[in-house]
Amino acid sequence: MLEYFDPSKDLGTKAILSQNLINLEVDGVSISVPEGTSVMRAAALNDINIPKLCATDSLDAFGSCRLCAVQVEGMRGYPASCTTPVSEGMSVTTQTEKLAKLRRNVMELYISDHPLDCLTCPANGDCELQDMAGAVGLREVRYGFDGENHLSAPTDNSNPYFSFDASKCIVCSRCVRACEEVQGTFALTIDGRGFDSKVAAGKDQDFIDSDCVSCGACVQACPTSTLMEKSVIDQGQPEHSVVTTCAYCGVGCSFEAQMKGDKVIRMVPYKGGEANQGHSCVKGRFAFGYATHKDRIKEPMVRDSIDQPWRAVSWDEAFKFAADKIHKIQAEHGRESVGGITSSRCTNEETFLVQKLIRSAFGNNNTDTCARVCHSPTGFGLKTTLGESAGTQTFESIRQADSIVVIGANPTDAHPVFGSLMRRRLREGASLIVIDPREIDLLKTPHLNQAIHLQLRPGTNVSLINAMAHVIVNEQLLDTDFIENRCDSAAFDQWKAFISQVENSPETSEKITGVEAEKVREAARVYANAGNGAIFYGLGVTEHSQGSTMVMGIANLALATGNLGREGVGVNPLRGQNNVQGSCDMGSFPHELPGYQHVGDKSVRDKFEAVWKVKIDHEPGLRIPNMFDAAINGNFRGMYVQGEDIAQSDPNTQHVEKALRSLDCLIVQDIFLNETAKFAHVLLPGSTFLEKDGTFTNAERRINRVRKVMPPIAGLADWEVTLGLSKALGYEMHYNHPSEIMDEIALLTPSFTGVNYDKLEELGSIQWPCNEEHPLGTPTMHVEDFPIGKGNFALTTFIPTQERSTRRLPLLLTTGRILSQYNVGAQTRRTDNMAWHSEDVLELHPHDAQERGVKDGDWLGITSRAGNTVLRAKISERMQPGVVYTTFHHPGSGANVITTDNSDWATNCPEYKVTAVQVEKVSKPSSWQQAFERSDKQQKKLLREPQVMDK
Numbered sequence: 012m013l014e015y016f017d018p019s020k021d022l023g024t025k026a027i028l029s030q031n032l033i034n035l036e037v038d039g040v041s042i043s044v045p046e047g048t049s050v051m052r053a054a055a056l057n058d059i060n061i062p063k064l065c066a067t068d069s070l071d072a073f074g075s076c077r078l079c080a081v082q083v084e085g086m087r088g089y090p091a092s093c094t095t096p097v098s099e100g101m102s103v104t105t106q107t108e109k110l111a112k113l114r115r116n117v118m119e120l121y122i123s124d125h126p127l128d129c130l131t132c133p134a135n136g137d138c139e140l141q142d143m144a145g146a147v148g149l150r151e152v153r154y155g156f157d158g159e160n161h162l163s164a165p166t167d168n169s170n171p172y173f174s175f176d177a178s179k180c181i182v183c184s185r186c187v188r189a190c191e192e193v194q195g196t197f198a199l200t201i202d203g204r205g206f207d208s209k210v211a212a213g214k215d216q217d218f219i220d221s222d223c224v225s226c227g228a229c230v231q232a233c234p235t236s237t238l239m240e241k242s243v244i245d246q247g248q249p250e251h252s253v254v255t256t257c258a259y260c261g262v263g264c265s266f267e268a269q270m271k272g273d274k275v276i277r278m279v280p281y282k283g284g285e286a287n288q289g290h291s292c293v294k295g296r297f298a299f300g301y302a303t304h305k306d307r308i309k310e311p312m313v314r315d316s317i318d319q320p321w322r323a324v325s326w327d328e329a330f331k332f333a334a335d336k337i338h339k340i341q342a343e344h345g346r347e348s349v350g351g352i353t354s355s356r357c358t359n360e361e362t363f364l365v366q367k368l369i370r371s372a373f374g375n376n377n378t379d380t381c382a383r384v385c386h387s388p389t390g391f392g393l394k395t396t397l398g399e400s401a402g403t404q405t406f407e408s409i410r411q412a413d414s415i416v417v418i419g420a421n422p423t424d425a426h427p428v429f430g431s432l433m434r435r436r437l438r439e440g441a442s443l444i445v446i447d448p449r450e451i452d453l454l455k456t457p458h459l460n461q462a463i464h465l466q467l468r469p470g471t472n473v474s475l476i477n478a479m480a481h482v483i484v485n486e487q488l489l490d491t492d493f494i495e496n497r498c499d500s501a502a503f504d505q506w507k508a509f510i511s512q513v514e515n516s517p518e519t520s521e522k523i524t525g526v527e528a529e530k531v532r533e534a535a536r537v538y539a540n541a542g543n544g545a546i547f548y549g550l551g552v553t554e555h556s557q558g559s560t561m562v563m564g565i566a567n568l569a570l571a572t573g574n575l576g577r578e579g580v581g582v583n584p585l586r587g588q589n590n591v592q593g594s595c596d597m598g599s600f601p602h603e604l605p606g607y608q609h610v611g612d613k614s615v616r617d618k619f620e621a622v623w624k625v626k627i628d629h630e631p632g633l634r635i636p637n638m639f640d641a642a643i644n645g646n647f648r649g650m651y652v653q654g655e656d657i658a659q660s661d662p663n664t665q666h667v668e669k670a671l672r673s674l675d676c677l678i679v680q681d682i683f684l685n686e687t688a689k690f691a692h693v694l695l696p697g698s699t700f701l702e703k704d705g706t707f708t709n710a711e712r713r714i715n716r717v718r719k720v721m722p723p724i725a726g727l728a729d730w731e732v733t734l735g736l737s738k739a740l741g742y743e744m745h746y747n748h749p750s751e752i753m754d755e756i757a758l759l760t761p762s763f764t765g766v767n768y769d770k771l772e773e774l775g776s777i778q779w780p781c782n783e784e785h786p787l788g789t790p791t792m793h794v795e796d797f798p799i800g801k802g803n804f805a806l807t808t809f810i811p812t813q814e815r816s817t818r819r820l821p822l823l824l825t826t827g828r829i830l831s832q833y834n835v836g837a838q839t840r841r842t843d844n845m846a847w848h849s850e851d852v853l854e855l856h857p858h859d860a861q862e863r864g865v866k867d868g869d870w871l872g873i874t875s876r877a878g879n880t881v882l883r884a885k886i887s888e889r890m891q892p893g894v895v896y897t898t899f900h901h902p903g904s905g906a907n908v909i910t911t912d913n914s915d916w917a918t919n920c921p922e923y924k925v926t927a928v929q930v931e932k933v934s935k936p937s938s939w940q941q942a943f944e945r946s947d948k949q950q951k952k953l954l955r956e957p958q959v960m961d962k
């Protein structure tokens with residue numbers, strides 16, 4: 012275990028990136044720092060620590076507390092070192108009698124209005140006010156505490172995770188500035204003036220009722236115990252910490268898990284983390300309690316049929332039970348009759364092992380992953396056009412973007428830390444173009460410069476992107492140098508002729524998308540003329556019948572305008588789950604071995620066979636939807652599912668349930684009895700990210716270390732469980748530690764040849780490709796050429812989806828996520844995040860609501876061609892008339908009961924974003940929901956009352 016004690020010193024003000032070095036002296040020490048650096052930071056870099064209170068190095072200097080006064084030769088008075096930049100030849104003195112007295116006076120004023128309860132204060136030992144009182148040598152307070160003070164100011168405990176004890180506030184405004192500068196929410200203000208000034212959330216509301224999104228930046232910034240994690244108040248200060256990676260979304264934030272023994276007291280965003288640079292969102296920062304939730308599956312369990320109680324067994328018995336069933340199925344129905352699904356929540360190493368088990372122990376390529384239902388079109392589309400199926404930039408690169416295009420993504424909810432960085436760049440002046448049927452929160456960014464919202468009809472993305480490209484070609488906004496030097500000329504000529512056709516004009520498109528032609532023209536001009544145009548997209552692009560076409564359309568646009576291969580530009584898929592990128596990289600797809608190497612390629616198979624000592628099938632295996640169909644047809648009978656809840660997350664729930672019920676053996680490895688596990692015969696306890704070592708790869712291709720902070724609750728980490736199962740199946744794999752699995756990945760995967768755990772320790776993280784050519788990794792892709800040589804323009808003909816609104820089903824339903832819940836909600840529903848989203852609701856436009864006589868909170872029956880469900884109504888101006896929206900975080904909502912089997916033509920990614928529906932007021936749950944309730948109760952009962960097997 013790697014221990015990190017206080018890795019990041021607070022240098023008081025932000026780092027300045029300047030090539031110009033300035034020479035100065037501080038307390039007689041000669042110092043050289045970049046031009047623009049503050050005196051405070053210059054001194055701190057040389058271990059000369061000037062007292063401070065209102066300054067911290069994540070925020071712009073503010074200069075309000077005056078504790079950091081210094082003496083500068085030739086300058087009058089005592090300037091604040093946090094707001095004074097260094098200058099050539101400057102001579103600074105930080106310690107004199109006069110300065111000491113000045114600082115003591117400042118501290119004395121603060122302390123005279125502060126409770127003196129240090130010994131019982133939860134921040135005792137971790138309080139900057141306490142430290143500074145010591146640093147300036149304050150021993151007594153002359154003013155006493157009898158005058159006017161704030162000592163009886165109230166505490167706001169409304170936020171489930173942190174409290175705000177106003178009696179301890181020194182009004183340094185670090186919290187207010189953190190909320191503005193770091194998070195970009197502007198939820199806090201300083202109300203009043205002078206003695207009456209105080210921190211207020213929203214319009215002097217409780218935190219929970221304000222705009223606060225509970226990111227924790229203010230808590231992090233607060234130098235006192237005013238804003239404090241409740242877990243620390245309840246359990247005391249942590250004693251040691253381990254740096255690890257958040258297991259929620261594709262941003263991949265680094266955290267210090269701060270611990271007492273084996274218990275996590277708090278998760279603090281790690282400043283050294285390249286993806287998040289010290290910021291966090293409510294999920295990673297606070298919602299970790301699920302790891303020790305009482306619902307955790309703590310022992311392996313088996314049963315012969317799904318209406319029987321579970322029998323608790325030993326690990327070995329569970330492995331044998333599972334292996335016997337799989338062997339029997341294969342003996343009776345053939346090698347191809349079983350398969351498995353890898354997890355985008357598990358580590359790279361674990362995912363690698365699951366697909367290896369399927370290809371080696373099962374002896375077929377029936378492996379797939381949740382990317383099938385989210386980003387498989389990204390793989391296809393980017394590989395076809397750019398030659399590599401991954402995002403092209405670092406997150407930080409957005410700081411150089413002049414125009415930011417967000418398509419079918421909602422970063423402030425689904426990728427919140429990156430959403431904050433995006434907002435920062437937008438406040439700095441970058442323009443914003445949003446292509447989305449809904450008005451996403453990014454459009455309400457405070458101090459936004461220029462924003463264009465192309466609010467198209469669901470299912471019409473390709474028409475819109477073609478229209479933008481049409482404008483760029485017709486108005487000669489192309490980057491001809493880039494096209495000439497970097498792109499395939501024949502493909503470009505063909506594409507140019509295609510895109511110039513009148514069916515791709517903004518006027519034709521307007522009839523399809525509903526977006527005014529002039530607005531499309533404006534957006535195309537803004538992006539093409541921006542200097543640096545960066546595109547970010549999400550599942551609103553991929554989860555369509557033309558998902559792959561749209562990804563190629565986006566890549567075409569970037570190629571045509573030369574927006575690839577340098578900082579500030581690019582094409583970037585925002586990955587949903589923490590390790591979607593990694594699970595794709597690790598060979599989860601039925602046609603590709605790790606590193607996207609095709610199973611049909613004999614030289615590739617030879618390489619793997621030599622190391623794995625097994626014959627690999629040359630035929631691609633089944634995709635998830637094919638597995639379901641084959642299960643219903645009786646040809647597919649056994650399945651191993653690691654850390655994925657297909658019964659809740661995949662479309663057309665009734666079809667999925669039928670498929671799962673048809674299986675003779677379903678092996679589920681998960682931390683909870685999820686919806687899929689209710690159909691399982693073998694339940695293998697999973698381990699959370701806190702219980703194992705490994706790596707995750709985020710949306711920037713950044714490989715981050717996951718470090719074990721506590722032992723696996725059920726005794727084995729997920730990678731060890733796969734080893735046990737594989738051994739029982741007769742294919743033994745030998746690894747002592749996940750680092751050895753990574754060594755094998757590096758041996759077999761060209762883009763990973765330079766990756767190993769030692770290098771990860773040294774560099775912190777690595778962005779693949781990391782190999783002989785790029786030993787330190789590749790922050791920006793396609794700088795000189797593309798993996799396929801030249802950029803490949805693809806023809807992107809718009810073909811309307813089969814899923815149309817009709818008189819019977821006049822509305823279009825689209826689905827998405829919200830900030831506080833994660834994916835199927837299995838983790839976040841078991842945390843206090845329920846305070847923000849305790850049920851899925853149906854958002855609809857006031858016009859649609861009025862037509863149907865619907866009020867906020869009414870129960871609405873939602874009917875599609877696939878099924879029906881019932882949700883509460885939320886009337887929202889964010890919707891356009893004719894479009895309704897919901898999330899899928901709660902299983903009982905049945906959001907996927909109504910989504911259909913339509914899918915992307917190239918990859919089978921389901922068309923979650925377009926479902927024709929009708930809604931009407933109802934008074935009771937749907938029949939599916941009633942059946943769900945009954946089966947949920949029954950399965951929980953079968954779990955609660957397991958039979959202990961005779962030993």
Ligand code: SF4
Nearest residue numbers: 190223224226227229
């Ligand atoms: S938790 Fe985040 S959003 Fe809420 S007030 Fe603090 S900084 Fe602002």
Ligand code: SF4
Nearest residue numbers: 180181183184186233
């Ligand atoms: S709550 Fe903390 S950070 Fe905010 S003004 Fe008060 S002491 Fe400063």
Ligand code: SF4
Nearest residue numbers: 257259260264292295
């Ligand atoms: S942004 Fe994503 S990775 Fe970062 S803390 Fe939030 S959920 Fe975790």
Ligand code: FES
Nearest residue numbers: 074076077079093
């Ligand atoms: S730390 Fe410089 S004025 Fe407060």
